[in-house]
Amino acid sequence: MWVFLGLWGLQALAQEDCVQCHKKITPKQVKDWSVSKHAENDITCSACHGDKHHSKKDVAKVRLPDEHVCAECHEEQFNQFKRGKHNYGWTVLNALPVTHLEPDELMEGGKGCGGCHNMGIKSPAQRAEMHKRGYRYQNNSCDECHTRHTFSKKEALDPKACQQCHMGYDHPQWEMWSSSKHGTRWFVRARGHLPQNAPAPTCQDCHLPNGNHENRTAWGFLGVRLPLPQDKEWAQAQITILKALGVLNPLTGKPTARLELVKKLEMARLTKKDFDRERARVKKVCYQCHSQSYVDFQFQQADMYFKKIDLLMAQAINIVADLYKEGILHKRGQQPYPYPDFLYFMRTDYGAGFDQLDYIEQVLFEMYMKHRMRAYQAFFHVNPDYAYWYGWAMMVKDLGEIEELAAQMRANHHK
Ligand code: HEC
Ligand code: HEC
Ligand code: HEC
Ligand code: HEC
Numbered sequence: 563m564w565v566f567l568g569l570w571g572l573q574a575l576a577q578e579d580c581v582q583c584h585k586k587i588t589p590k591q592v593k594d595w596s597v598s599k600h601a602e603n604d605i606t607c608s609a610c611h612g613d614k615h616h617s618k619k620d621v622a623k624v625r626l627p628d629e630h631v632c633a634e635c636h637e638e639q640f641n642q643f644k645r646g647k648h649n650y651g652w653t654v655l656n657a658l659p660v661t662h663l664e665p666d667e668l669m670e671g672g673k674g675c676g677g678c679h680n681m682g683i684k685s686p687a688q689r690a691e692m693h694k695r696g697y698r699y700q701n702n703s704c705d706e707c708h709t710r711h712t713f714s715k716k717e718a719l720d721p722k723a724c725q726q727c728h729m730g731y732d733h734p735q736w737e738m739w740s741s742s743k744h745g746t747r748w749f750v751r752a753r754g755h756l757p758q759n760a761p762a763p764t765c766q767d768c769h770l771p772n773g774n775h776e777n778r779t780a781w782g783f784l785g786v787r788l789p790l791p792q793d794k795e796w797a798q799a800q801i802t803i804l805k806a807l808g809v810l811n812p813l814t815g816k817p818t819a820r821l822e823l824v825k826k827l828e829m830a831r832l833t834k835k836d837f838d839r840e841r842a843r844v845k846k847v848c849y850q851c852h853s854q855s856y857v858d859f860q861f862q863q864a865d866m867y868f869k870k871i872d873l874l875m876a877q878a879i880n881i882v883a884d885l886y887k888e889g890i891l892h893k894r895g896q897q898p899y900p901y902p903d904f905l906y907f908m909r910t911d912y913g914a915g916f917d918q919l920d921y922i923e924q925v926l927f928e929m930y931m932k933h934r935m936r937a938y939q940a941f942f943h944v945n946p947d948y949a950y951w952y953g954w955a956m957m958v959k960d961l962g963e964i965e966e967l968a969a970q971m972r973a974n975h976h977k
């Protein structure tokens with residue numbers, strides 16, 4: 563026994579029965595913890611997990627710590643996180659109608675949407691709901707960037723820490739950044755081919771500057787904003803997109819209950835002041851390395867391009883909306899209006915059943931969620947290929963397909 567424990571030294575022995583027993587039960591986790599700042603500062607297992615469980619028989623008494631436990635010692639980071647956009651991850655997920663049509667394993671189980679949207683403090687009601695469905699893990703978002711049980715600052719500062727979630731289908735920031743000149747410089751520097759102090763901005767430099775855990779951007783994810791852009795044509799296109807998001811009633815143009823949700827969950831900037839504040843915040847980072855004129859020009863261009871993307875998008879939405887007006891498409895399932903609803907994602911059966919999926923609406927959804935996202939996000943992350951081939955060019959292709967499908971549907975309908 564003494565020989566075995568000797569591996570860890572007398573210090574651990576003196577500490578806690580948790581460490582001793584868990585060196586056998588979950589040795590890799592103990593090892594992880596033993597190199598952490600927590601171990602260095604005598605923050606032992608029981609500081610986070612409580613001291614009610616001591617054997618195989620009473621495992622149920624263990625506390626799986628949520629963010630409030632971290633807050634006991636890291637109030638500053640907790641409060642910043644709470645004010646930021648990451649704190650809405652779980653609530654946003656549960657606010658979408660599609661979530662409740664898809665398998666629980668992909669939500670509370672943390673394998674699909676829930677694997678990324680675990681980001682965000684859960685309310686007691688949300689936690690109770692999870693437990694009721696039989697899910698007991700996924701209580702903490704602080705371990706999403708500094709993973710347990712090392713809880714390392716260095717790890718969180720590595721752009722890789724963001725990759726799991728900010729990648730792929732609708733938000734490939736990882737792919738865009740890592741193959742941009744910004745990312746290239748970072749990788750080249752890491753290999754020692756540039757001086758260690760050569761400038762190379764990371765995700766964290768631009769989005770969590772100075773370790774501030776409060777994150778937010780001007781355009782946000784949905785790429786809509788209020789007040790609407792001053793340009794009339796562009797404003798009209800944004801209105802059409804807001805209808806397809808169900809934020810404006812497609813029939814009357816009046817705000818729906820979803821606008822309240824958008825406000826509450828900060829899914830868009832709702833005043834010019836809020837938009838400008840976020841813009842100024844990120845521009846300040848760019849100014850550290852580029853000239854002011856250079857940076858201002860990049861953002862002006864981005865917004866001009868945004869308008870062009872939105873005109874394409876609105877044109878496609880209107881084609882599908884006309885099919886409803888003409889009685890070729892019909893409202894089904896839980897669909898709120900005879901109009902496409904993007905918040906059902908690929909579930910264009912609107913819950914009516916998989917045999918009622920509608921293909922033209924899936925193409926329309928992909929145009930919004932995959933290709934429009936890539937087109938505008940690439941501009942901000944300085945990626946030429948995503949801006950053109952994966953973004954704009956694919957939107958043009960989608961529009962072509964939607965025109966063709968609509969023509970076929972009309973022809974079949976009038977047969
Ligand atoms: C005598 C052995 C023993 C001691 C002492 C012990 N544990 Fe455990 N612990 C276990 C066993 C066995 C499990 C179940 C492992 C499994 O599910 O594979 C467990 C599970 C856990 C889990 C995971 C629970 C889950 O649902 O997955 C945590 C966290 C934990 N222990 C923390 C602690 C803490 C903190 C202490 C000290 C206060 C402690 N343990 C003391 C044996 C022990
Ligand atoms: C700084 C806080 C903290 C400390 C200290 C800590 N843990 Fe954890 N531990 C967590 C968090 C957070 C989770 C994830 C909870 C969840 O999924 O809801 C976790 C989960 C676990 C799990 C279950 C998940 C898994 O991957 O198996 C085990 C077992 C565990 N801890 C053991 C330990 C042991 C043993 C120690 C001491 C050597 C320890 N923990 C120290 C925060 C801590
Ligand atoms: C009982 C107090 C306590 C609790 C609870 C606690 N920590 Fe810590 N934490 C510390 C101390 C002390 C340090 C070392 C501070 C220092 O070096 O300045 C630390 C350091 C850290 C660091 C910096 C590590 C580094 O590499 O510099 C991170 C990240 C961290 N904690 C995250 C967490 C998270 C996440 C939780 C909750 C799961 C948590 N802590 C819970 C006390 C605590
Ligand atoms: C690979 C990780 C990942 C998966 C899987 C995922 N999301 Fe997301 N989601 C994100 C990230 C990251 C963002 C923020 C992206 C951005 O701003 O560019 C986001 C943003 C969102 C937003 C917008 C939030 C806002 O306030 O603007 C909603 C709504 C959303 N996701 C719902 C879902 C739903 C529903 C699913 C599953 C059907 C899902 N997500 C699957 C990572 C994911």
Ligand code: HEC
Nearest residue numbers: 647650651654678679681706724727765769778779782783
């Ligand atoms: C576990 C998954 C996950 C990880 C890891 C993650 N994020 Fe996120 N991120 C999300 C989700 C989900 C959202 C959307 C939350 C919402 O708005 O409801 C988001 C939103 C954001 C936003 C706000 C976008 C907006 O709408 O304004 C920024 C910026 C961001 N993340 C940056 C980062 C950076 C930088 C890192 C790495 C240091 C990172 N994220 C790590 C899941 C993650």
Ligand code: HEC
Nearest residue numbers: 724728735736739763764765768779780781782844939942
């Ligand atoms: C050089 C600075 C910079 C770097 C590096 C950077 N971003 Fe961004 N990011 C921006 C700007 C600028 C915006 C758009 C701000 C706006 O809406 O005006 C943005 C927007 C975002 C958004 C909101 C949706 C979007 O794409 O427009 C997310 C999420 C995000 N970034 C995550 C990341 C992640 C993750 C990384 C690293 C893989 C990263 N960013 C690297 C500057 C940067």
Ligand code: HEC
Nearest residue numbers: 629632636639640643703704706707715718719766772773
């Ligand atoms: C989106 C990724 C991300 C999430 C989520 C996250 N952190 Fe961090 N954290 C970071 C980064 C990046 C740093 C390093 C900041 C720096 O030094 O510039 C950091 C640093 C820290 C530090 C060390 C501060 C210092 O200066 O030594 C603590 C403590 C900490 N985080 C606690 C938390 C807590 C508590 C939570 C949950 C409420 C949390 N973090 C969630 C990215 C994250």
Ligand code: HEC
Nearest residue numbers: 743744747761762763844845847848850851852857860944
């Ligand atoms: C830490 C320093 C740093 C920051 C911060 C930074 N950049 Fe850069 N940026 C660079 C370097 C270095 C290059 C590579 C210059 C070259 O191509 O010779 C670069 C290149 C660029 C390029 C040209 C890419 C190409 O393919 O030629 C653009 C556009 C750009 N940055 C925009 C921005 C914007 C917008 C921001 C803020 C959101 C920003 N940068 C923040 C250092 C930075």
